[in-house]
Amino acid sequence: MSLISIVGAGPGAPDLITLRGEKILKNAEVLFWTDSLISPKIAAIAPKSCELIRTSSLTLEEILPLMINRANQGKRVVRLHDGDPCLYGAITEQICGLADAGIEVEVVPGVSAYQATSAALKTELTIPNLVQTIILSRTGGRTGVPENENLEKLASIGASLCLYLSARHVQEVQTTLLKHYPADTPVAIGYRVSWPDEWLTVVPLKKMASTSLKHELIRTTLYLVSPALQPNKNRSKLYTPSHDHLFRSKK
Ligand SMILES: C[S@@+](CC[C@H](N)C(=O)[O-])C[C@H]1O[C@@H](n2cnc3c(N)ncnc32)[C@H](O)[C@@H]1O
Incomplete structure (x- = not known):
């Protein structure tokens, strides 16, 4: 065969x-x-x-x-x-x-755009006691998404939200996200991440659309909307001395 x-x-x-x-x-x-x-x-x-x-x-x-x-x-x-x-x-x-x-x-398998973008930002998208879920999705546009996955519903979870194929609809996206995420939630905007002409920035959610429009981003743009992008020092249990597990006893 x-x-x-x-x-x-x-x-x-x-x-x-x-x-x-x-x-x-x-x-x-x-x-x-x-x-x-x-x-x-x-x-x-x-x-x-x-x-x-x-x-x-x-x-x-x-x-x-x-x-x-x-x-x-x-x-x-x-x-x-x-x-x-x-x-x-x-x-x-x-x-x-x-x-x-x-x-x-x-x-x-290959490295996806959301992984390349979080690596370029040197960030983790799952921060203990802050956010433990990553959503990979897109806004509707010409292709559409099933109604039960609409952006407002996904935004209501407050997870790290990675949006593909959504730059053309950024104004609408921002308006929807603002119904659930605070206006100062960091949004990474990555254009052609890992290419020689990569452009990557982090702005508050309220500036997601204006920044995208100013830079005329339409194609090859990924958005990472996440509380994990703000500075934090939350620790994992995994490496905490008082936490034991299969490979380490309490210290
Ligand atoms: C048809 S989808 C394919 C996604 C791809 N399979 C992946 O895993 O990244 C194309 C979309 O992925 C995103 N994308 C792919 N490569 C990218 C890159 N280098 N920088 C930013 N966004 C990228 C953009 O949202 C683009 O419109």
Whole structure:
């Protein structure tokens, strides 16, 4: 049975792909890559002889037959998606179409934009006694989200909220978030995080929209809305001397 490798490319920097992903890429004979979101430097990890197919202007109906054709020729086919393929990667429709054609897939995870952004900020998104939940979501827009996941409902939890694909609707997003988060809640705005032209800042929630509009952010922007971004010295129980666990007795 033929096998296609779906590989997470990471957020942009070529050295943020996993070792497994890089190894598979180095052996690719055909590479399908989302050229609108992935650095050409990552596609260039594939051998010079590799057939490169850009997918940003293609439909699923155009991509699938090409993938199936190359896989059936016995070629090592790699499908590269930005960040982690499990987030807004539209891989399910590809996996189903390939399965119908008798082609199996393997999926290699990647570093997602929210992880790259929190790393760039040198922050943890789960601070003891402050916030212990991370929500990865997006606002509706043209694609829509199920009603029971609407942004206001998610905001009411007060968790660390990572918003993808939402920059075009930032004014509406800010208005909704202000119904639940205090106006001075820090919001990180990350544009092309880990790319050479990365732009990253932290502003109070009340300035989320004006800052985004001023910098004309529309694409490749991630928002991290979180009480964890404000200075705090909360300690974990894990490393507290009076707390014992399987690997350490009380000190
Ligand atoms: C189609 S989604 C894919 C997300 C990707 N699978 C991931 O795990 O990061 C594209 C959106 O992810 C976010 N994104 C991806 N890479 C980014 C980066 N380097 N910096 C900021 N946001 C990014 C933006 O919200 C962008 O509009």
